[in-house]
Amino acid sequence: MIPEIGHFLLIVALGVAVLQFLVPSWGVWKGDARAMAVGQSAAQVQFALVFLSYLCLTWAFVQKDFSVTYVAANSHSELPLMYRISAVWGAHEGSLLLWMLMLAGWTGAVSVFNRRLPADITATTLAVLGAISIGFLSFMLLTSNPFDRHFPVPADGKDLNPLLQDPGLIIHPPMLYMGYVGFSVAFAFAIAALVSGRLDGAWARWTRPWTTTAWLFLTMGITLGSWWAYHELGWGGWWFWDPVENASFMPWLVGTALIHSLAVTEKRGLLKSWTVLLAIIAFSLSLLGTFLVRSGVLVSVHAFATDPARGVYILGFLAVVLGSAFSLYAWRAPRLKSDGDLAFFSREGLLLLNNVFLVVAAAAVFLGTLYPLFVDALGMGKISVGPPYFNAVFIPLTAPLAVLLGLGMAVGWKRAKLKEVVRQLRWPAALAVLLAIVLPFLWVDGIGFAVFGGVLLGCWVLLTSVHDLWGRVRAKRSLLNGLSSVPRSVWGMTMAHIGLGVWVLGVAFVSLYSVERDVRLAAGESAELHGYQYFLRGVDPVRGPNYDADRGTVEVTRDGASITILHPEKRLYRAQQSVMTEAAVDESPIRDLYVALGEPFDNGDWSLRMYYKPAMQLVWWGGFIMFFGGILAASDRRYRLTKLAQAPVGADGKVGA
Amino acid sequence: MSPRHWALALLLALPVLAAAQPQAEEPPLTVQATLDAGQQERYRRLIHELRCLVCQNQTIADSNAPLAQDLRSQVERQIAEGRSDDDIRHYMTARYGDFVLYKPPVQRNTVFLWAGPFLLLLGALAIALRQLLRRRNAAAITPAAPDPQALQKLLDEDRP
Numbered sequence: 001m002i003p004e005i006g007h008f009l010l011i012v013a014l015g016v017a018v019l020q021f022l023v024p025s026w027g028v029w030k031g032d033a034r035a036m037a038v039g040q041s042a043a044q045v046q047f048a049l050v051f052l053s054y055l056c057l058t059w060a061f062v063q064k065d066f067s068v069t070y071v072a073a074n075s076h077s078e079l080p081l082m083y084r085i086s087a088v089w090g091a092h093e094g095s096l097l098l099w100m101l102m103l104a105g106w107t108g109a110v111s112v113f114n115r116r117l118p119a120d121i122t123a124t125t126l127a128v129l130g131a132i133s134i135g136f137l138s139f140m141l142l143t144s145n146p147f148d149r150h151f152p153v154p155a156d157g158k159d160l161n162p163l164l165q166d167p168g169l170i171i172h173p174p175m176l177y178m179g180y181v182g183f184s185v186a187f188a189f190a191i192a193a194l195v196s197g198r199l200d201g202a203w204a205r206w207t208r209p210w211t212t213t214a215w216l217f218l219t220m221g222i223t224l225g226s227w228w229a230y231h232e233l234g235w236g237g238w239w240f241w242d243p244v245e246n247a248s249f250m251p252w253l254v255g256t257a258l259i260h261s262l263a264v265t266e267k268r269g270l271l272k273s274w275t276v277l278l279a280i281i282a283f284s285l286s287l288l289g290t291f292l293v294r295s296g297v298l299v300s301v302h303a304f305a306t307d308p309a310r311g312v313y314i315l316g317f318l319a320v321v322l323g324s325a326f327s328l329y330a331w332r333a334p335r336l337k338s339d340g341d342l343a344f345f346s347r348e349g350l351l352l353l354n355n356v357f358l359v360v361a362a363a364a365v366f367l368g369t370l371y372p373l374f375v376d377a378l379g380m381g382k383i384s385v386g387p388p389y390f391n392a393v394f395i396p397l398t399a400p401l402a403v404l405l406g407l408g409m410a411v412g413w414k415r416a417k418l419k420e421v422v423r424q425l426r427w428p429a430a431l432a433v434l435l436a437i438v439l440p441f442l443w444v445d446g447i448g449f450a451v452f453g454g455v456l457l458g459c460w461v462l463l464t465s466v467h468d469l470w471g472r473v474r475a476k477r478s479l480l481n482g483l484s485s486v487p488r489s490v491w492g493m494t495m496a497h498i499g500l501g502v503w504v505l506g507v508a509f510v511s512l513y514s515v516e517r518d519v520r521l522a523a524g525e526s527a528e529l530h531g532y533q534y535f536l537r538g539v540d541p542v543r544g545p546n547y548d549a550d551r552g553t554v555e556v557t558r559d560g561a562s563i564t565i566l567h568p569e570k571r572l573y574r575a576q577q578s579v580m581t582e583a584a585v586d587e588s589p590i591r592d593l594y595v596a597l598g599e600p601f602d603n604g605d606w607s608l609r610m611y612y613k614p615a616m617q618l619v620w621w622g623g624f625i626m627f628f629g630g631i632l633a634a635s636d637r638r639y640r641l642t643k644l645a646q647a648p649v650g651a652d653g654k655v656g657a
Numbered sequence: 658m659s660p661r662h663w664a665l666a667l668l669l670a671l672p673v674l675a676a677a678q679p680q681a682e683e684p685p686l687t688v689q690a691t692l693d694a695g696q697q698e699r700y701r702r703l704i705h706e707l708r709c710l711v712c713q714n715q716t717i718a719d720s721n722a723p724l725a726q727d728l729r730s731q732v733e734r735q736i737a738e739g740r741s742d743d744d745i746r747h748y749m750t751a752r753y754g755d756f757v758l759y760k761p762p763v764q765r766n767t768v769f770l771w772a773g774p775f776l777l778l779l780g781a782l783a784i785a786l787r788q789l790l791r792r793r794n795a796a797a798i799t800p801a802a803p804d805p806q807a808l809q810k811l812l813d814e815d816r817p
Binding site: 360367368 | 701705708718719756757758759760765766771773777778781782788789
């Protein structure tokens with residue numbers, strides 16, 4: 001009964017979504033305030049319906065209702081409760097329901113927080129979100145109903161994909177989806193700007209916190225995904241340039257560009273049509289990501305749910321959404337006149353360059369991801385594009401960004417003097433060079449052009465960020481007074497940039513100075529890696545809730561002193577009879593010691609893969625610090641004072657005082 | 658930058674000083690036992706460039722599939738026999754086609770793949786530059802209305 005209720009709620013939600021699209025649109029067209037207001041209540045009702053429907057599916061999982069096809073395919077009587085709850089988004093149908101829940105949640109939030117906006121802007125925004133909702137709800141109801149029953153009812157389920165039975169995977173998809181779906185709000189705002197023809201500093205100010213919030217979730221989602229791959233796949237890697245990773249990285253790059261161009265649009269009333277275009281592209285790439293993952297058009301480790309028929313629907317949906325958005329853009333964008341001058345050596349000029357590099361980097365990822373498909377489709381052969389290509393192309397395209405970042409913060413809006421900027425930045429620059437020489441020797445005992453360059457960029461970003469903050473604080477009477485007077489959005493920017501610097505440092509060290517070794521060991525034997533001795537004490541069978549494992553005990557010592565005891569596992573999940581590697585990692589900010597069990601030999605020996613990874617943790621920290629910076633920036637007070645702030649915005653879009 | 662900045666920077670660098678570590682690798686026990694240090698380096702690089710053809714999307718370094726193990730030992734043997742990286746790549750593409758290479762060679766069907774990003778960058782920079790020049794000229798010809806922000810700034814600066 002519960003699954004039927006869930007199904008029914010989805011159908012009602014579709015009806016409400018249709019209302020949410022049609023009634024406010026009509027209201028905007030006719031200028032009818034009452035019709036426009038319908039969008040808000042419809043959005044809230046829709047959220048309640050989808051949320052209840054989501055609870056129904058969760059209930060079916062918790063209750064182990066194997067008469068529901070989707071539950072039977074993705075759960076098992078032995079699956080722990082935690083994973084039964086997260087199994088809701090373990091495959092295609094439930095992921096869509098989660099996607100839909102996020103969309104309804106974002107829409108509901110827009111309806112609550114944007115009460116102070118002009119009625120027609122809110123109405124158009126909610127109508128656009130309603131239209132997207134219609135697309136996804138009908139997609140689910142037509143092709144991917146998670147509540148379908150089947151007969152005969154199997155005695156037990158087929159179990160959740162063992163790859164997904166990991167704490168990292170519990171929160172990774174919701175975070176990622178929050179980010180993906182969050183760009184739908186920026187998209188809806190962009191459409192509202194095109195429809196109303198009003199795009200001013202106030203518009204940018206409404207859009208900024210929503211975009212930053214979507215971005216911070218996407219940042220967290222990508223970081224967690226990377227963290228999960230590192231621990232769960234057992235290959236010691238943390239980024240594989242896998243098509244599905246790229247599918248989340250492209251919207252991130254464009255979203256980052258959007259955050260920066262929104263700043264220019266808000267402060268200077270420039271780059272208006274470009275900002276709108278970026279908002280459309282960011283959401284398009286999110287939809288494309290959904291399409292790439294769900295259609296199975298790209299075969300990759302992550303494409304755990306593949307069905308071409310569904311791909312055709314999403315492709316059609318993508319065509320409709322993008323077709324109408326870009327047509328509207330082509331028609332209305334020429335009206336969005338940016339006024340004021342744009343000097344090259346000014347913050348807005350450098351931010352424009354930042355956008356150029358970010359968008360081209362995203363385009364390069366796009367090209368590399370889809371190129372094999374095109375070549376194959378054109379019958380020009382089968383090729384592979386992998387990490388060596390992406391590293392070769394991506395690094396030269398993004399390194400200038402780090403340089404620009406440091407400059408951009410020191411350069412003021414409008415126009416700046418080169419001499420003044422050089423004077424300001426000479427110490428951070430000199431210190432960055434010094435650190436780029438010293439740090440590699442201390443950290444990894446080596447130096448080379450690549451590590452020098454990487455550390456130089458990382459330190460440059462870090463030092464210029466701190467320097468910028470210091471400049472703001474120093475002007476005040478006392479340190480405390482200065483620190484508390486810095487607005488949250490500036491703290492957010494500084495944190496996000498520091499996060500990037502930390503990330504760059506981590507990437508430079510870990511990708512250039514990781515040491516790995518495959519060895520064959522019998523119990524009681526040891527092997528050495530980078531000054532650490534790894535003793536294999538033994539490998540014992542362990543019985544988990546739904547798997548049987550071989551659990552290794554590896555003691556790591558250094559100069560005779562015990563450092564840690566690691567327990568890498570090789571698990572055989574009983575229901576699917578699939579083998580999973582659980583790597584064991586001793587983590588510290590300085591280095592990770594990583595051990596994964598390979599294959600057993602006939603005589604009882606084991607092959608072991610060992611890694612020494614310097615500064616690996618900095619990569620995750622960088623992501624978390626960026627996430628935290630996003631939270632600070634999005635929660636700045638000035639975004640909540642919409643009423644007050646609206647007044648000084650002139651017709652020319654410039655924000656006064 | 659004031660002396661206080663320096664002190665702060667040094668303080669931040671301290672944990673790093675503690676991390677200085679000697680680097681001494683002994684030759685591995687089971688794998689690549691026959692290779693010297695330089696050859697091992699090449700081995701690592703090559704196995705990260707070759708695709709495991711029976712896996713979904715993995716290099717032969719990342720896979721434990723029998724084919725990947727076979728190809729790894731193949732690479733190891735050929736390096737030990739003194740064949741060059743290009744020889745080994747040719748051997749692999751002759752057997753498995755271009756699909757086996759994660760770093761596609763520059764050839765007719767990959768020209769745009771390699772040149773594309775940089776052409777795009779040039780194009781985007783050209784557009785941005787044109788925009789900058791046009792905006793600057795526009796401002797030079799038509800004197801802009803006095804900007805309240807700039808005026809306020811001037812006033813602030815003049816204040817003692």
